[in-house]
């Protein structure tokens with residue numbers, strides 16, 4: 001099967017879907033899936049590569065100790081989150097373990113889907129800019145909300161205190177900065193229907209078919 005873009009029919013498009021925590025990426029991605037678009041989700045890859053027994057899982061235990069294990073022997077995500085969202089060095093350590101495996105998993109999925117003849121592939125990558133993954137995609141959509149809305153929605157969705165929500169938001173590049181760097185911005189500060197309208201217009205403009 002052809003591996004290089006030049007060797008393939010070049011009519012496909014890889015769209016990066018990014019934003020901040022709780023800005024609405026999954027809401028947008030779910031609608032895209034309903035419309036038969038193909039979505040690769042970095043958060044799912046990040047869960048897959050840390051399953052017990054996988055190399056990244058073993059490295060995490062080595063680095064963070066047995067304390068971050070759940071009673072069932074998997075990662076206790078809440079405990080690990082409490083550690084890494086309050087300590088930049090620890091976050092960097094976790095990223096260095098998990099991110100290469102996530103990248104490899106996502107690229108393998110992308111190759112498989114292109115070989116299967118998919119025309120448009122959406123890659124939902126929350127940390128696309130932080131991890132400098134612009135090279136992975138042709139176009140970037142940023143799902144944006146104002147900082148206050150982001151915090152409110154995150155607190156409500158995850159039952160976080162303001163402090164817990166703020167720690168997570170502060171661990172990422174601001175949405176305002178991401179909006180500047182994207183090819184297109186979906187303003188998700190209104191209703192979901194309003195966001196979908198913006199998205200439909202954009203996909204039409206980019207001629208991105210499922």
Ligand SMILES: CC(C)(COP(=O)(O)OP(=O)(O)OC[C@H]1O[C@@H](n2cnc3c(N)ncnc32)[C@H](O)[C@@H]1O)[C@@H](O)C(=O)NCCC(=O)NCCS
Pocket residue numbers: 020021022042043046076077078080081084091094095098099102126127168171172
């Ligand atoms: C710390 C962990 C165990 C907490 O798990 P939890 O189930 O609470 O959160 P989940 O994985 O669903 O992530 C929710 C959101 O948090 C944000 N987030 C997650 N990890 C990070 C990080 N290292 N830096 C900044 N933001 C992050 C993203 O916006 C993500 O969408 C988990 O987030 C993790 O393993 N993070 C490291 C891997 C990573 O960077 N994943 C993000 C996409 S690759």
Ligand SMILES: Nc1ncnc2c1ncn2[C@@H]1O[C@H](COP(=O)(O)OP(=O)(O)OP(=O)(O)O)[C@@H](O)[C@H]1O
Pocket residue numbers: 019020021022023024025026027028043126153154157188189190191192193195
């Ligand atoms: N336009 C909207 N109006 C009101 N609530 C919304 C809107 N869009 C999303 N939400 C809600 O905000 C929360 C965050 O949305 P969502 O889970 O889609 O964000 P996300 O960017 O995928 O987050 P994460 O990076 O944490 O996975 C959810 O509870 C969702 O139902």
